[in-house]
Each structure stands twice: as C-alpha cells, then as structure tokens.
Amino acid sequence: MNVFARIRTACAEVACRAEQVRIDTARLRAFCAELLAEPGRPPGLDPAHHLLGRGGDTLAYVITLDAINFGSGWFPYLEKRAGLSGYFTVANALRERFEARGPWSAAELSRLEADECARVLGQPSGVAERAQLMELFAQALRDLGDFLSERHAGRFEGVVERAGGSCAALVQELTAMPLYRDVARYSELEVPFYKRAQLTGADLAAAFGGEGSGRFRDLAELTLFADNLVPHVLRREGVLVYAPALAARIDRGDPIEAGSPEEVELRAASVHAVECCVAEARRLGADLTSQQLDYRLWTRGQRPEYKAHPRHRTRTSYY
Numbered sequence: 001m002n003v004f005a006r007i008r009t010a011c012a013e014v015a016c017r018a019e020q021v022r023i024d025t026a027r028l029r030a031f032c033a034e035l036l037a038e039p040g041r042p043p044g045l046d047p048a049h050h051l052l053g054r055g056g057d058t059l060a061y062v063i064t065l066d067a068i069n070f071g072s073g074w075f076p077y078l079e080k081r082a083g084l085s086g087y088f089t090v091a092n093a094l095r096e097r098f099e100a101r102g103p104w105s106a107a108e109l110s111r112l113e114a115d116e117c118a119r120v121l122g123q124p125s126g127v128a129e130r131a132q133l134m135e136l137f138a139q140a141l142r143d144l145g146d147f148l149s150e151r152h153a154g155r156f157e158g159v160v161e162r163a164g165g166s167c168a169a170l171v172q173e174l175t176a177m178p179l180y181r182d183v184a185r186y187s188e189l190e191v192p193f194y195k196r197a198q199l200t201g202a203d204l205a206a207a208f209g210g211e212g213s214g215r216f217r218d219l220a221e222l223t224l225f226a227d228n229l230v231p232h233v234l235r236r237e238g239v240l241v242y243a244p245a246l247a248a249r250i251d252r253g254d255p256i257e258a259g260s261p262e263e264v265e266l267r268a269a270s271v272h273a274v275e276c277c278v279a280e281a282r283r284l285g286a287d288l289t290s291q292q293l294d295y296r297l298w299t300r301g302q303r304p305e306y307k308a309h310p311r312h313r314t315r316t317s318y319y
Contacts (some may be wrong), residue, residue, distance in 0.1 A: 003168050004193065006220040008275060009234035011223075013014040014268035017187075020243040021231075021265040023273050027238040032280040034289075035296060039198035045205045049088050051095045052207055059204070059213050060103035065094055066200040067144045068117075068137045070179075072228050073255065073315035077129035079122060093121045106195070109145025114138040133312040136179075136317055138143065143177045151176065160204065160213045167201035167216045174200060179317040183269035184264045191264055193226045193271070195319050202291055222291040224274040227319035229301040232311035239273055240266075250312045258316040266312055 001009065015023060045052060068090065071078070075086030084092065104112070104317040117123075121137070123130055151173075152158025163170035174180045174197040184191045198211040201216055202225070208214025224230060225290045234240040243248070246262055256263045274290050274297075281288040300306065 002221075003078070003171050003192065004015065004218075004223055006242050007192050007194065007223045007271065010186075010189055011226075011268040011271035012275070013189060014186050014191055014265060015272035017271055020246045020262045021269040022241050023269060023276065024070050024238055024241050025276070028273060028276055029144065029280050031239050032277045035277075035293070036284060036286050038279060038296075040292070040296055043202060043291060045203065049091045049095065050207070051098050054098075057098055057103055058156065058207050060159070061094065061098050062203045062207050063156055063159060063200065064103065064109075064141070064144065065091055065198055066203060067140045067177075067179075068094075069196055070140075070317050070319050071133045071136065072319055073313045074129050074133040076313070077127050078133070079124060079130070081122070085295040090121055103156070104141070104145070105149035106145045110149060112123075112138050112141045112145070132315075140177075140317065141178050143179060147177050157213070163216075165215055165217050167218050167222060169196070170201045170216070171197040182318040184259050184267075186261060186264045186268070187234075191268060193267055193318065195225045195227055198222050199225045219291070220289045222289070224271045224290050224294045225298075225319075226271050228266075228312050228314060230274070230297045231266045231270040232309070233297045233301045233306055234270060234273055236306055236309060239277075240269055251310055253310050253313065255313045256312045258314050258318070263312070263314055 001084040047053070047055065051058055054061070069087070072086065078086045078089060080086060080089045081092060114131065114137070117137045118125065118134045123134060127132065148156065148158070152162065159173060160170070162173050171194050180194070180197050182193045182195055182197070184193065201219065202222060205216055205219050210219075228254050231240060235242060249256065256266070274293050277293055278290055280287055
C-alpha cells in the first residue's frame with residue numbers, strides 16, 4: 001500500500017474500534033447532500049494572506065509556512081491580528097517578511113532562534129505558552145534549514161524535484177524532518193496522518209495552479225488533513241458524536257493529550273468520515289475528492305457560528 005492507502009486503512013480501523021467518537025451514518029449522508037447543494041470552489045490560497053505569483057519566492061514561502069503550520073493548541077495564547085485566526089496571523093506575517101526581505105536561506109534557517117520567530121510573527125514576550133510555540137517554530141525552521149542543506153544543496157526547488165511530481169513521494173521526503181513524523185499508536189495499530197506533509201503538496205498545487213512546482217499526478221489521492229477544526233465542524237453538524245465525558249472536556253477547554261486514544265479517535269474518525277462522505281457524493285453522481293471536501297469543511301470552520309463553540313485543543317507539532 002502507498003502512504004495514502006495506509007492512512008485510509010488505519011483510520012478506518014480506528015473508527016471501527018473507537019469508544020469515544022462515532023460517526024452518525026444517517027446524518028453523514030444528509031450532510032453530504034447539503035454540501036453538494038451548495039456552490040463549491042476549488043481549493044486555493046488567498047493572495048490577500050499568502051505570497052503568490054513570485055516564482056521561487058512563492059515556492060520557498062509555501063514550504064516555509066507549512067513547516068510552521070501547526071500550534072492550534074497554543075493559538076488561544078497567540079497575539080492575533082484583528083479579525084484573523086492564528087493561522088492567518090502567521091501566514092500574513094510571514095508573507096510580509098518575504099515581501100520585505102525575501103526567503104531565509106537554508107543557512108539562515110539553520111541558525112534561527114525563537115526570538116527572531118517572535119519578532120517576525122509579531123509575538124510579544126511575557127506569555128509562557130506563546131514562548132513555547134515560538135521555540136517549536138524555531139526548531140521546525142532549523143530542521144528545515146538542515147534538511148535543505150543536507151538533502152537538497154540548500155535549494156527549495158530540490159524538494160519538489162526529488163518528489164518527481166508525486167505527492168506520495170513528497171510526503172515521504174518531508175518526513176525526514178522530525179516534526180513531520182505524524183504517526184500515532186492506537187493499541188497495536190500504527191496510525192499515520194501526515195497532515196502537514198500532505199498539506200504541503202496541496203498548497204503547492206494551489207499556489208502554482210497545478211503547474212510547475214505544483215504539478216502532482218496523484219493529487220486526488222490526498223486524504224483529509226486531520227487537525228482539530230474539521231472534527232469540530234463535523235461535530236457541530238452532527239456527523240461526529242462524542243462520548244459525553246469527552247464532549248464535556250472539550251467544551252470546558254481542557255487539553256486533549258497528543259497521542260492519547262481519544263485524540264487519535266478524533267482525527268481518525270474525521271478522516272474516515274470524509275472518506276465515507278466522498279463515497280456518498282460519488283453515489284449521488286458528484287466527483288469529489290477528500291482534499292476538496294477538506295477545503296469545504298475547513299472554510300466552513302471559519303464562520304462565526306462554528307468559532308462560537310470550543311474545539312478540541314492539543315499541543316502538538318502536527319496541527
């Protein structure tokens with residue numbers, strides 16, 4: 001099995017065994033029909049928030065952004081820009097840095113410290129949780145610098161060249177970096193998710209319109225990018241049903257430990273629910289991929305009615 005088949009198989013098995021998260025099949029079918037009735041648009045990046053149309057700088061931007069595209073468990077402590085989420089706060093700050101000074105070189109990334117991350121991202125000192133996230137961001141960027149230097153002669157282009165037009169190969173390449181090794185244990189099962197590694201392929205495809213550095217022959221094989229927002233949307237829509245104790249913990253804002261059985265169930269059930277929804281869409285005559293559905297659900301999650309309710313918070317480098 002390739003990496004995407006392994007993700008789907010493992011997540012289906014977790015969803016089957018899960019004790020604290022279940023899929024309401026009837027509601028899933030109804031929700032899928034509702035989604036198909038709405039106008040959809042292809043996954044994309046927003047030029048108001050991302051650096052697009054800059055060739056090599058855009059390539060470097062996407063790879064650098066996705067190297068630090070995590071931290072939702074710390075986002076309540078992030079100093080956010082007015083009207084923007086934690087993700088868009090980081091994406092905009094990084095875009096402005098690239099516009100002003102261009103990408104960091106591999107050597108510069110390898111030397112990056114937390115205080116520079118905090119300065120670039122507009123994060124004042126004084127909050128321990130925020131400082132923890134800046135340290136992790138700095139580690140991720142140093143890993144990226146070492147990865148580029150040791151495997152790609154310091155060139156961002158080398159990453160996509162090594163992938164050879166395959167998202168599966170790109171995922172495997174990126175997992176050479178420790179903070180990309182998004183694999184959980186669930187009893188005796190090994191459960192891969194590879195959220196950020198998969199998202200990098202999707203973001204490159206969106207940034208380059210499916211051409212050049214964004215051309216991947218297996219893009220349609222990507223799974224859901226398992227994080228804490230899509231489970232939240234599926235819960236609010238009644239597709240995912242949580243055990244009462246787990247629901248109460250999430251509603252109180254209690255942290256859910258990374259790699260715990262309930263955290264693995266939350267992510268795996270979301271992946272499997274999206275696969276079931278894709279199958280239902282195809283039964284109804286619609287050609288919908290998991291990535292396209294992920295984009296619709298993630299976009300929904302930006303609405304105020306979803307943001308008004310707590311989602312699960314897990315401190316992890318994977319999302």
